[in-house]
Amino acid sequence: MELVAERKTPDVLLAHLSGNGRQMSTLSELEAIRHALSEGPPVKSLEFDTAGLSAWDSRFVAFIGQCVEMARGRDVHVRCDGLPEGVHRLLRLAHLLPENADAHRVVVKEPFLQRLGERTIAGWEGTLGLFTFLGQNLMALGNLLRGRAQFQWGDAFLVMEQTGPAALGIVAMINFLVGLILAFVGAIELTKFGASLYVADLVGIATVREMGCIMTGIILCGRTGAAFAAQLGTMKVNEEINALETFGISPIEFLVLPRMVALMLMMPFLCVFADLISIAGGFCVSVSMLDITSTVYLNRTIQAIELKSFLLGIVKGTFFGFLVAYTGCLRGMQSGYTAAAVGQATTRAVVTGISAIIASDGVFAVLCNGLHI
Amino acid sequence: MNTDEVKIEIQHLTLAYGSYVVMRDINARVKRGSIFVIMGESGVGKSTLLRNMIGLQHPAEGDVLYDGRSFWGLDEEARRLQLRKFGVLFQSGALWSSMTLAENVALPLAEYTSWPAADRQEVGRLKLALVGLDGFEDYYPAEISGGMRKRAGLARAMALDPEILFFDEPSAGLDPILSRNLDQLILELRDSLGATVVIVSHELASIFTIADDSILLDAESRTVRAQGNPKELREHSTDPKVRAFLTRGEFAERGATP
Numbered sequence: 001m002e003l004v005a006e007r008k009t010p011d012v013l014l015a016h017l018s019g020n021g022r023q024m025s026t027l028s029e030l031e032a033i034r035h036a037l038s039e040g041p042p043v044k045s046l047e048f049d050t051a052g053l054s055a056w057d058s059r060f061v062a063f064i065g066q067c068v069e070m071a072r073g074r075d076v077h078v079r080c081d082g083l084p085e086g087v088h089r090l091l092r093l094a095h096l097l098p099e100n101a102d103a104h105r106v107v108v109k110e111p112f113l114q115r116l117g118e119r120t121i122a123g124w125e126g127t128l129g130l131f132t133f134l135g136q137n138l139m140a141l142g143n144l145l146r147g148r149a150q151f152q153w154g155d156a157f158l159v160m161e162q163t164g165p166a167a168l169g170i171v172a173m174i175n176f177l178v179g180l181i182l183a184f185v186g187a188i189e190l191t192k193f194g195a196s197l198y199v200a201d202l203v204g205i206a207t208v209r210e211m212g213c214i215m216t217g218i219i220l221c222g223r224t225g226a227a228f229a230a231q232l233g234t235m236k237v238n239e240e241i242n243a244l245e246t247f248g249i250s251p252i253e254f255l256v257l258p259r260m261v262a263l264m265l266m267m268p269f270l271c272v273f274a275d276l277i278s279i280a281g282g283f284c285v286s287v288s289m290l291d292i293t294s295t296v297y298l299n300r301t302i303q304a305i306e307l308k309s310f311l312l313g314i315v316k317g318t319f320f321g322f323l324v325a326y327t328g329c330l331r332g333m334q335s336g337y338t339a340a341a342v343g344q345a346t347t348r349a350v351v352t353g354i355s356a357i358i359a360s361d362g363v364f365a366v367l368c369n370g371l372h373i
Numbered sequence: 374m375n376t377d378e379v380k381i382e383i384q385h386l387t388l389a390y391g392s393y394v395v396m397r398d399i400n401a402r403v404k405r406g407s408i409f410v411i412m413g414e415s416g417v418g419k420s421t422l423l424r425n426m427i428g429l430q431h432p433a434e435g436d437v438l439y440d441g442r443s444f445w446g447l448d449e450e451a452r453r454l455q456l457r458k459f460g461v462l463f464q465s466g467a468l469w470s471s472m473t474l475a476e477n478v479a480l481p482l483a484e485y486t487s488w489p490a491a492d493r494q495e496v497g498r499l500k501l502a503l504v505g506l507d508g509f510e511d512y513y514p515a516e517i518s519g520g521m522r523k524r525a526g527l528a529r530a531m532a533l534d535p536e537i538l539f540f541d542e543p544s545a546g547l548d549p550i551l552s553r554n555l556d557q558l559i560l561e562l563r564d565s566l567g568a569t570v571v572i573v574s575h576e577l578a579s580i581f582t583i584a585d586d587s588i589l590l591d592a593e594s595r596t597v598r599a600q601g602n603p604k605e606l607r608e609h610s611t612d613p614k615v616r617a618f619l620t621r622g623e624f625a626e627r628g629a630t631p
Binding site: 150239240246 | 429465468529
């Protein structure tokens with residue numbers, strides 16, 4: 001496109017626009033107009049001549065719009081009648097509608113203390129929410145035990161199937177590897193003292209007391225806790241939870257409780273399974289790498305594992321099951337009403353769940369030490 | 374209005390999210406068996422008002438009376454019994470996605486009746502047939518169209534033969550024909566069930582077809598701008614803003630040009 005600006009009369013600037021308006025180099029051709037406006041005697045009026053213009057597009061309109069704005073800023077009158085009819089109309093439409101003045105976002109930077117205070121309050125409310133949800137769950141559990149809960153065992157069984165049998169593969173793989181790793185570490189260190197037989201003790205005790213239930217808890221947290229948060233979050237987005245409430249059906253009893261019960265019932269079984277597989281992992285390493293016969297290894301394992309250690313693992317596993325269901329459902333129920341919020345809820349469910357499992361395991365360790373279990 | 378005829382009474386209701394007040398001092402009475410429309414611009418707080426009426430959100434101030442009894446003053450058990458008399462159709466249908474349509478309708482029945490499962494199934498089938506979904510009992514909500522989901526939501530809302538039906542934007546997302554059919558359905562249901570109907574809507578065509586009474590919520594003054602039959606409001610209201618809303622702004626434009 002060609003742009004030539006000339007003075008029609010001493011105070012009227014005429015801009016000749018010709019050629020293909022779709023092929024403008026850039027909007028910066030505006031500079032030519034600005035230059036022409038500020039040079040020489042003051043301009044009172046700006047006119048356009050587009051007789052030689054063959055085509056135009058939105059960028060051309062934007063260009064003219066900027067010319068108009070620039071001219072207005074200098075108190076120059078603009079005559080648009082030389083412009084193509086369509087351009088004229090679009091400009092009128094764009095200028096007719098007043099700018100939405102309050103739509104511009106104003107970013108207010110809050111002072112540090114205010115942010116600190118708001119964070120603190122939010123944190124406190126979050127903690128309160130945690131305990132409110134716990135209380136609601138305990139009440140729902142009480143209702144269930146008294147047979148008054150709006151609880152469907154069918155749902156619980158479905159969740160049990162999804163969290164139990166369907167998780168066996170991954171639980172087996174991870175725990176087998178953990179057993180292998182424990183045995184490797186033990187083999188390298190204990191052989192130095194000629195105590196390689198005690199690898200069986202190491203693997204057995206570490207597995208039933210700690211690793212079996214922790215690893216299973218973490219797997220379930222990533223697998224099932226995240227699924228719970230996503231399911232409940234999506235139901236919230238879809239107003240399904242509101243729909244339950246308007247029918248007087250408690251979402252806690254109807255949705256959260258079956259999941260919680262299912263996980264707490266499945267976890268002991270998964271823990272026993274994990275223990276066995278992990279010990280099998282240790283067995284493989286010991287029998288193949290060290291000079292230990294399988295009978296000796298198994299006997300050593302049976303002697304090493306006390307019943308109370310085994311039961312401790314099961315109790316902890318059940319508690320971790322509760323934690324996974326609790327955090328998954330809590331974050332799901334707290335989810336906002338957007339797709340992004342569901343994703344966030346899922347992330348938070350896994351983070352909270354794993355943190356809670358590790359932290360509570362620390363508490364268990366201290367307690368067991370104190371109680372000599 | 375005779376007090377016997379008043380089904381719902383909204384008293385000095387103030388709606389707020391935290392400290393942000395959406396609407397203040399809403400007062401209205403809904404006649405038994407009437408179709409009452411909550412109108413207003415988008416985002417003015419219509420759905421929030423509905424949420425406050427059906428117990429999903431606690432009002433900042435004020436109360437809602439059903440049959441002269443305070444709703445928010447009730448204890449949990451009594452409120453549950455009151456909720457049983459409501460049927461709510463949410464904007465998106467809000468069907469429980471893990472259940473088939475028949476199960477969706479049958480769940481409220483399972484909660485509140487001791488009927489055998491076969492009877493519940495049969496009632497569920499009947500309700501679905503009422504909204505034209507005969508034969509779709511075993512479909513999951515994800516397998517049917519948006520308009521069908523909405524109708525299924527309506528069937529579920531009617532499951533317990535409610536005394537009051539609440540609709541949140543029933544015609545949103547429906548084409549004009551479907552939306553008209555839904556209006557006819559609402560009218561027929563009201564006439565045959567004798568239910569009171571509360572609708573949140575800004576679809577003027579549908580409002581004029583079905584509404585007996587209405588309130589218009591106003592964003593500027595944050596309260597009720599007008600109450601009455603929408604047709605009468607359109608013809609006789611002296612408030613230019615009310616007439617502008619009910620005539621899609623044509624009145625205001627005509628007023629502006631001499």
